[in-house]
Amino acid sequence: VIELLAITQDAGAPPPPLRVVPAGPVSVVVGPVPEGEVDAEALWAREALLEDLMEERSLLPIRFGTRVEDDAAAAEAVAPRGEELVAALERVRGAVELSVRAVDRGGADAAAVDDVHARLAAHAREYARHDGPEALRSAYLVDRAAIDGFVAAVRELQHEHPGLSILCTGPWPPYSFTEPR
């Protein structure tokens, strides 16, 4: 059994123990199923593999826990969606995902939250705003060259809106921008 980690169009060999399996117009990055418990350390180890890969190629992360019997099964599962995945890779090429949560610390109104979102979205190629317990929970797809401007905007917005606590993490692989719009 192997684990499927990411879709890419770059067939170059990744660092071991990862391998690429051709699947129609794309390739699948696969690796051994990790041993041991699924704890925070294991999750970060997986994330580190993807982030290293992301340095040198555009990729689409695959949903955590996706496993198949062998290379043939991996190719069989992915190849039929090849064209769709090529388009999805094009969508995220050269960009990373940044996560933003804004927590109401008392006194923040909806206008403040909308201001934060709108001004961050202006730095992004796309965004995905989700419902959650926080006042704002969003993911932004940001060109690598625009990351610094985005982070500067987060700082500025935090300063302007002391009623909100703005939490920004990333850059992440584009987990929230893999499905067709």
Added chain:
Amino acid sequence: MSPSSAIAARDVALVDLVDRLLGGGVEIAGDITLAVAGVDLVHVSLRALVSSVETARPKGEE
């Protein structure tokens, strides 16, 4: 960053990671996706952790 806010930042990043691992990424045909036991529980406990981190942080900290 003070040591306590560094810890908070790492916890927030872990919650963001878990959200993405469980809710994001390309879904490949369902019948080959094996559920990873225990991850949902990890998720729930992390959520509780982050809300306690957020409420524990004093207001007007910046």
